[in-house]
Amino acid sequence: MSKELSYTIEEVSQLLKVSKLTLYDLVKKGELPVFRIGRQMRIDARDLDAYITNQKTNQIPKASPPIVQRNERKDSKTLVISGQDIVLDILGKHIEKRSAYKTLRSFTGSLNSLISMYNGECDIVSLHLFDGDTGDYNLPYIKKILVGHPYILINLLSRKAGFYVKNGNPLNLSTWTDLNREDVKLINREKGSGARILLDEQLRINEIPFRNIKGYEQEETNHLSVASSILTGIADVGVGIEKAAKMVGVDFVPLITERYDLVILKTAGTMQLITAIKEILSSPQFQSEVKSLGDYDTSQTGKIIYET
Known part of the structure; x- marks a missing residue:
């Protein structure tokens, strides 16, 4: 693989036949180094080769560690924001300004992102899931998928x-x-x-x-x-x-x-993050940046749609 200088997350996903969210999780845990060129995250070919070699030489079965939600890891300072809208880049920038977190983007569809959150692989998920039976957005799907998990649903914008x-x-x-x-x-x-x-x-x-x-x-x-x-x-x-x-x-x-909303799990490790996001979404600066893009309605931005 070392013929290439570096790879995108998508290219590595195709090479290893694993999901992009699996790779984001390896990055969050510090097992796979990355670097950035503008908005794009890349993986050095030598680091990828080193990771693969390490996996080959460490195949002795080990005792399984206790299952811990990603958001409960106190050593984790990286957040995965899932969704495709460019407004999420603005949100990530504001989060990094207000906290010690670094943000990574997963460009995954709404329903798949929600399932990944249930599996502990995403920290902030953006949703625009229409339910034909109720005419509502997002909440009908969240109630069915995030069963047993406390969460908050906050409006990001309408479009x-x-x-x-x-x-x-x-x-x-x-x-x-x-x-x-x-x-x-x-x-x-x-x-x-x-x-x-x-x-x-x-x-x-x-x-x-x-x-x-x-x-x-x-x-x-x-x-x-x-x-x-x-x-x-x-x-x-x-x-x-x-x-x-x-x-x-x-x-x-x-x-x-x-209605384009954000859902975040409510845990001891995310309460400060939720507070920061509420403040960001309600701030004139954030809303002004979103409005400057055009074609977005911020009249409900920051509104709590539902909270367990």
Whole structure:
């Protein structure tokens, strides 16, 4: 592996056939060194080789250590923030200014991130999970997954979600039922992402079999890639947020306002973090930075949506 100078987390994930969250956990525990180039975290090829060699030479079975929630480790000064929105970079910067924590980003979809939090692999998870039965966001999923865990749900922002379409919207796409047309090809998001759940819930509500949707099985892993697929003509429509449409340069058809929240487990080790995040989200400076990006509503930012 040493032919390459360094790897991204995603490249190492593919090489070792493990999830990115597993690698983030190794980084948090200090077992795998990393360095940063701007926003991107990279792993030196020599450090990766050393880690693999160490695992090969330490195969004598050891007694299993007691299971401890990641957030209870007093020696851990690194937080994993899971989610894709660029506002999470701003949040991480403010956390580092106000505390001794260093922040790492996991660009994982909402539902998969929530499951990782249940498994102790994430510290702050951002969510935009639509529930078709209640019309609510996030809480119905949290109550089912974080069973037995105390937590707090705080609003980060609200934003528009809808269709990415070709400029001028030549197919005149305006409702979820338009996806059922034979002349429309979709580009989908990966399973476990908020955009995928929004689409699947709307198909269920509108009684549209996913097998009817041309392109349903074709997936991308982020908003920008979906929007770019529309721009390049790979597909006619995709589901995502307004900000990405403007960044890529495609038209956007708003269909729903989604509540984008943060969930944090309440433990003895996270109470100071929760206090800091409340102060950050309520601060004029943070809200001003978010507003300057455009396309975000901060009217509920910092509001406690639910707390056990």
